[in-house]
Amino acid sequence: AQKVTQAQTEISVVEKEDVTLDCVYETRDTTYYLFWYKQPPSGELVFLIRRNSFDEQNEISGRYSWNFQKSTSSFNFTITASQVVDSAVYFCALSEPYGNNRLAFGKGNQVVVIP
Amino acid sequence: ETGVTQTPRHLVMGMTNKKSLKCEQHLGHNAMYWYKQSAKKPLELMFVYSLEERVENNSVPSRFSPECPNSSHLFLHLHTLQPEDSALYLCASSQDRQPGGYGYTFGSGTRLTVV
Numbered sequence: 072a073q074k075v076t077q078a079q080t081e082i083s084v085v086e087k088e089d090v091t092l093d094c095v096y097e098t099r100d101t102t103y104y105l106f107w108y109k110q111p112p113s114g115e116l117v118f119l120i121r122r123n124s125f126d127e128q129n130e131i132s133g134r135y136s137w138n139f140q141k142s143t144s145s146f147n148f149t150i151t152a153s154q155v156v157d158s159a160v161y162f163c164a165l166s167e168p169y170g171n172n173r174l175a176f177g178k179g180n181q182v183v184v185i186p
Numbered sequence: 187e188t189g190v191t192q193t194p195r196h197l198v199m200g201m202t203n204k205k206s207l208k209c210e211q212h213l214g215h216n217a218m219y220w221y222k223q224s225a226k227k228p229l230e231l232m233f234v235y236s237l238e239e240r241v242e243n244n245s246v247p248s249r250f251s252p253e254c255p256n257s258s259h260l261f262l263h264l265h266t267l268q269p270e271d272s273a274l275y276l277c278a279s280s281q282d283r284q285p286g287g288y289g290y291t292f293g294s295g296t297r298l299t300v301v
Contacts, residue, residue, distance in 0.1 A: 074235065089278055104289070108292075113294060114288075114294050114297065115293065117292075118289060173231075173234070174290055178228040
């Protein structure tokens with residue numbers, strides 16, 4: 072069973088528009104961690120955020136914000152006022168530290184920001 | 187500068203060649219991973235090493251042979267590959283066997299083309 076679902080495969084936006092990436096996860100554990108990674112064309116996956124299951128506060132970091140909704144098992148990511156440099160693949164991931172402690176990745180969202 | 191270094195960045199090899207991919211981390215992590223990322227496909231976990239012992243081998247063909255001589259180095263030996271093996275090969279490391287969900291640190295990947 073897929074543990075992390077990122078339904079939107081490719082999203083195109085015009086520069087300065089906002090874009091929201093959906094992430095829905097599945098776990099039976101009460102303790103877990105959620106992550107977002109960015110993969111620019113260079114290839115490396117860059118860590119963006121880590122959130123534990125007990126911290127439901129939303130977070131904002133510059134133009135990035137994350138909305139954690141435990142009730143709907145979602146951890147959505149919004150880029151505000153998108154820029155061309157935001158063009159990348161974004162991965163959501165889940166870790167169950169008392170399970171096998173492996174990261175389960177979603178399929179990724181390809182974001183294309185059009186100038 | 188990433189804490190995980192992969193070499194080479196690009197590799198073109200014939201189907202009869204033998205080559206090796208190298209991954210090195212100096213983060214003090216004790217687990218290392220090989221992922222395959224083909225075009226338009228999700229990340230595929232190939233191998234997991236924890237404390238220098240292979241703990242996962244996800245049905246990977248024998249033409250891929252991993253080696254982990256110590257906790258800082260991981261190799262992927264390649265021989266008689268097929269064109270469909272062309273992909274981005276990503277290495278990652280983490281602090282394993284320890285609840286905490288700190289996620290993985292990724293290298294920049296080796297883009298492999300089999301001709």
